[in-house]
Amino acid sequence: MLQRDYIMRLIAQVGDLMRKIAAAKKAGREDESQEAAAAALALIFDLDPRLSDLMPAPSLLALLREEGRLDTARALLAGEVYAQRARHLYAAGAGAAAEETWQRAVCFFSAVEAEGDPTERAAAHEASRRGLAPEAL
Numbered sequence: 001m002l003q004r005d006y007i008m009r010l011i012a013q014v015g016d017l018m019r020k021i022a023a024a025k026k027a028g029r030e031d032e033s034q035e036a037a038a039a040a041l042a043l044i045f046d047l048d049p050r051l052s053d054l055m056p057a058p059s060l061l062a063l064l065r066e067e068g069r070l071d072t073a074r075a076l077l078a079g080e081v082y083a084q085r086a087r088h089l090y091a092a093g094a095g096a097a098a099e100e101t102w103q104r105a106v107c108f109f110s111a112v113e114a115e116g117d118p119t120e121r122a123a124a125h126e127a128s129r130r131g132l133a134p135e136a137l
Contacts, residue, residue: 007073014040014077018084025088033088040081044074057107072116076124079108083127090132102132 017040024033038049045052045063052060060078064071082105089098105128112124 007071010043011073011077013043014081017043018080021081021084021088037081037085041078044078044081057104060104061107061111070111070115072112072120075108076112076116076120076127079105079112079124079127082108083130087132098132 017036020036021033021040024030024036041047041049041052045060047063061070061075064074064078082101086098086102086105089095089101109124109128113121113128116124
């Protein structure tokens with residue numbers, strides 16, 4: 001029960017940050033958007049976001065495992081944050097950085113598709129299907 005409450009609070013907090021990311025991007029406040037994305041990743045990984053940006057996605061996925069079991073809710077949230085970052089990078093014309101960030105998102109979505117429950121698998125599939133297209137913002 002305690003674990004479920006924690007996950008629900010985490011989802012709500014990251015959701016709030018995702019809305020801040022979108023609003024800041026729309027208003028042209030790139031720094032604020034990046035700060036919100038970093039805060040979301042810090043919540044998800046319980047790690048300084050500067051460190052998580054340096055780590056490869058498979059290592060970050062390992063942080064989301066306990067006794068070999070993936071915390072698919074947190075992995076899906078991480079994929080969404082990285083996908084949002086990638087789409088905005090793409091829209092800003094930073095193609096190489098967008099692709100690299102998108103590959104991080106795909107790593108998380110793929111793990112959720114492989115290990116999540118049916119609802120999580122469907123959400124991960126839909127998120128990865130949207131791709132980098134700016135209209136997916």
